[in-house]
Amino acid sequence: MKPQAAVDTKGINEKKRISLRWKWTIGAAIALFLTYTIFSTILFITFQQIMIDNEQQAVRNVMVNLTERFGQHFYDLTEEDVEEILDQQELYLTPEMPIIEETQNQRSTPLRASQGSIVIRVYNPEEELLYETNDSDIAFEPNETLQIESVEEGPNGEALSAITPVYSFLNNERIGYVQVINTLSSYHELFRSVLGAILLTGVIALLFSGVIGYIIAISFLQPIRRLTEAMHIIEKDPESSERIDVGDGNDELTELANAYNAMLDRMQRNIEQQKQFVEDVSHELRTPVAVVEGHMKLLNRWGKDDPVVLDESLSASLQEIERMKSLVQEMLDLSRAEQVEIHYKNERTSVRELINQTYNNFKLVHPDFTFILDDDLHKETYVNIYRNHLEQILIILLDNAVKYSTDQKVVHLSVSDNGSNIQIAIQDFGEGMTEEDTEKIFHRFYRVDKARSRHKGGNGLGLSIAKQLIEGYHGKIWAESVLHHGSIFRIELPKLKKAKTSLKNTEASTSED
Structure with missing residues (x-):
């Protein structure tokens, strides 16, 4: 069976690896953009609700104003009564908007002043339409009390419809109905403008957050990049004196760089001690080994036949072997001494x-x-x-x-x-x-x-x-x-x-x- 080829994990990791700089950039950009989006959404919804409330209040004010005017009649409302009342200049559509006075022999009634926004319909008690300022597709459904409802109307979408019965202040009889329709044209126009501004600002915020995230990532990763470069140098040359310049920082990355520098110093000291240790042990063992070898050769040649030489060689060899045993034991003691903090x-x-x-x-x-x-x-x-x-x-x-x-x-x-x-x-x-x-x-x-x-x-x-x-x-x-x-x-x-x-x-x- 053919041996499998070695897998180049380093190459695979490099291909699959996504730079931490881009991860931080994307993460920071998303975080900033989401923060902006959440706050913008909250402000937009709040602003939208305030605008709707204002529009409803405006409709309610017009409705109250009209019912007060129509309620002064004794009999059922007629078209002539409605036109007469709506032509009065004291009528206000909203507390802030007075009727425009007549100029150049042309009257500006509340109806004409609000043609694009407010539609007023007046019905008699039999629900027959007496007066309408503008055409509208919104249906009329009589109610016993004043109700303001949100309805769908034409291309603009949402509109407000308020319907209330009109009672005579003189005999408390129902004399007709009033319907006020607010097409919310100004609201929808402002809504589209604000939404467009928010979307445009969101695009700008996204780009800005990306730039800020990239700058933050570069700033945070600078010490790590220096650490990586130093590691590559040490990988090529373990005895290199290259160290990370930590600068004047006092954060976790500075602490990491200091720990790395200290680790390198200790590692190189250990390497030097190891080299020195091996050299010293080799030197110390060389002499007793040479002595024993010399005596063994002497005995092998002719010394074993001479009792004096044999006794002297054996005694010297045993003495050197004892020295080697002592040296090995001391080396073991020294190795154990380095682990006292653990055991x-x-x-x-x-x-x-x-x-x-x-x-x-x-x-x-x-x-x-x-x-x-x-x-x-x-x-x-x-x-x-x-x-x-x-x-x-x-x-x-x-x-x-x-x-x-x-x-x-x-x-x-x-x-x-x-x-x-x-x-x-x-x-x-x-x-x-x-x-x-x-x-x-x-x-x-x-x-x-x-x-x-x-x-x-x-x-x-x-x-x-x-x-x-x-x-x-x-x-x-x-x-x-x-x-x-x-x-x-x-x-x-x-x-x-x-x-x-x-x-x-x-x-x-x-x-x-």
């Missing part, structure tokens, strides 16, 4: 108890040395560190103090409470170091005197392990030294405010020791 973040340890225990152990193991303990803790104090790790750190430092002591075989161990921290100091009076060595002593595989350190059995990883452990628990470790006069190694660990250490945990840690 041991809730551990509690009694400092005073552990200091005294380690002090007594070293007094027993090294009887030729004088160990001095200054305990300034007046009560049991706890720190956030795994008990075995703190013991391992103390053993590393005390072991170095013993190894590098000269004629004055004295080691001074002290512990004190500095308020928020617990400080531990280990002092020897041995070889000491230069200032340059003091700064580098915690580097992996660094040894002040490589020949003497190898002779003493050191691999140069102990102080690196101690530093990694201390910093994993948010503490500090540093060295102070004077050449040929000795060194002091100081440790600071944050003190727990409330010592909540269960007896069970303490006994478990003690049993592991």
Whole structure:
């Protein structure tokens, strides 16, 4: 069966990908346009309702005015009565619109002044039409009370029709009907004008919101674009010093850029440490492997027949193998020390108890040395560190103090409470170091005197392990030294405010020791 071709996911993603810039542009444009549309619709509907209410009020005013005029008659309305009343100049179609006065021997009645908007019909009690200002297709349906209804009328669409019976004020008898029709011609004309203006403004708003959305997207995506460019550069050259210029911003994107820069710095430091670590391990293992190989070749050629050479080669090979085992174990310890925050973040340890225990152990193991303990803790104090790790750190430092002591075989161990921290100091009076060595002593595989350190059995990883452990628990470790006069190694660990250490945990840690 033929193997399937590899799928180019990168090419597919690039083909299907829609730029975030356009997504934000479209999203912002839609959001702005919808906001404008909603507010415009609300204003338009409100304006439309106000206009309809005004038109209805105008019809009602005309109707009331007419019924008051016609109600002054005693008998049923006639065509002559209607014309006489409608010709009176005091009649008002609306409170704001008076009848136009006669000019040049031509009368302007309310009917003529409102020919395009208001239609007035007057009927007698038998519902026969007596008077009509203009033709209209709207039907007449008599009512017992004044009613204003919305009806369909001609090409304009909606119109208002008001019908009411007319009663004589003199005998309270029905003398006819009045129908007032408002064709809403001015309303429809204004409605179309406003609607056209809103649509035109909506198109402009859509274009404007698109431009604003694009500008906003460009502004927001600028840091992300710089981040992407920096990532591409780092992808091509992992050791590049390219970083994102975050500027003076103080927002989430600036925080993202700062986090990215910090991540790159840490990544490159890890790469450098990894390279250095591999180089150092290769260098450290090369010597014991070469020694073992040399002895094995010697034995293979002729040394196995010589008991002295055989014994010497086996002894040397075993010694080098032991050194390699020690180196591998220290490398494992160093790897575990980098994960203390994950696995041991809730551990509690009694400092005073552990200091005294380690002090007594070293007094027993090294009887030729004088160990001095200054305990300034007046009560049991706890720190956030795994008990075995703190013991391992103390053993590393005390072991170095013993190894590098000269004629004055004295080691001074002290512990004190500095308020928020617990400080531990280990002092020897041995070889000491230069200032340059003091700064580098915690580097992996660094040894002040490589020949003497190898002779003493050191691999140069102990102080690196101690530093990694201390910093994993948010503490500090540093060295102070004077050449040929000795060194002091100081440790600071944050003190727990409330010592909540269960007896069970303490006994478990003690049993592991």
